[in-house]
Amino acid sequence: METLCFESGEVVFEAGSSSDCAYLVEEGQFEVSTLCNGKKQVIGTLKEKDIFGEMGIIDNQPRSATVIALEKSKVSLITQECFHSMETTNPEALMPLLRVLSTRIRESFKLLNLQNPSA
Amino acid sequence: MDNHFITFNKDEIIFLEGQSSDCAYIIESGKVGIYREDSLGNRFLVRELGNKELFGEMSLIDKYPRSATAIALKNTRCMIVERSRFDYMTKFHPHFTVSLIKSLTERLRATIARLNKAEPSRKGGLAIKTTVSDYYDIKGG
Numbered sequence: 535m536e537t538l539c540f541e542s543g544e545v546v547f548e549a550g551s552s553s554d555c556a557y558l559v560e561e562g563q564f565e566v567s568t569l570c571n572g573k574k575q576v577i578g579t580l581k582e583k584d585i586f587g588e589m590g591i592i593d594n595q596p597r598s599a600t601v602i603a604l605e606k607s608k609v610s611l612i613t614q615e616c617f618h619s620m621e622t623t624n625p626e627a628l629m630p631l632l633r634v635l636s637t638r639i640r641e642s643f644k645l646l647n648l649q650n651p652s653a
Numbered sequence: 654m655d656n657h658f659i660t661f662n663k664d665e666i667i668f669l670e671g672q673s674s675d676c677a678y679i680i681e682s683g684k685v686g687i688y689r690e691d692s693l694g695n696r697f698l699v700r701e702l703g704n705k706e707l708f709g710e711m712s713l714i715d716k717y718p719r720s721a722t723a724i725a726l727k728n729t730r731c732m733i734v735e736r737s738r739f740d741y742m743t744k745f746h747p748h749f750t751v752s753l754i755k756s757l758t759e760r761l762r763a764t765i766a767r768l769n770k771a772e773p774s775r776k777g778g779l780a781i782k783t784t785v786s787d788y789y790d791i792k793g794g
Contacts, residue, residue: 592758625747628754629714632743635757636714642764643720647692 536611540564540603548600549571553590555613559583562597562607568599579604591617657733661709668709670722677709683729688722700763701726710753713739719743 537560546557549568549643559582566578566586577599580586586601591614620627661667668674670690678685680702687699687708699721702708710761711720713736734742742749 551707589758589761593762621747621751625750626744628747628750629743631754632714632750632757635696635743635754635761636711639711639757639761639764640715640717640720643689643759646689646764 535616538609538611540607542603542605544603546601547590547597549597551597553587553597554594555611556585556588556591557609558585558612560588560608563604564607565602565604566599588631588634620641659731661729661735663727665725667723667725668719670719673747674709676720677707677713677739678731679707679732679734680704681730681732684726685729686724686726688724694769696722755758
């Protein structure tokens with residue numbers, strides 16, 4: 535799997551950019567931020583073993599937030615080809631993707647509750 | 654491996670949010686409603702599922718309690734997918750895993766869309782909409 539290194543402050547991707555790969559954090563830390571009324575708002579931090587951008591290899595929707603390295607960091611790149619080859623060569627490597635999706639669904643369910651709604 | 658089937662009458666609860674679990678279901682016939690409760694305890698419908706659709710799999714993936722309640726909307730027959738079978742499928746049938754990944758992604762997007770829709774329109778209110786959608790689009794995609 536290809537790895538990429540980032541210096542502190544370096545941008546991994548920006549909101550609005552097209553997405554065709556996911557990332558696995560090997561070392562370091564990343565900050566997830568978005569612009570809210572023109573102001574930068576930090577919405578999460580990613581650390582070792584975190585996966586991010588995984589929906590990009592599944593449905594290619596554009597990024598809507600920005601990820602920046604907080605320190606010297608390293609990620610493995612999960613390309614679409616890599617994702618598809620996992621299907622045949624290493625299906626068990628797909629399990630972390632399932633888990634991360636499951637976690638995000640649970641998190642968004644919680645927010646849905648907070649938000650009210652008899653929506 | 655044995656497949657087991659189970660039948661539910663209309664309005665019968667298949668499982669409740671918060672329950673521990675060790676199986677998923679595939680609908681053979683009938684219809685199932687997936688419900689959540691809001692902070693006031695009111696139950697609301699999240700989605701309806703029909704023939705051949707799988708539900709309850711999240712607990713098999715992450716071993717946490719049920720994230721939602723499932724109720725039979727008609728007389729319904731389901732195949733029970735036990736943990737051992739699920740583990741076998743994810744290990745040896747990657748297409749199964751990939752279709753699960755796709756279905757969870759769709760579900761996540763639908764949940765985010767619902768969150769965005771549910772956001773109160775008042776200005777200066779909860780910043781959840783921006784936060785959540787961006788968080789997921791990014792962490793998630």
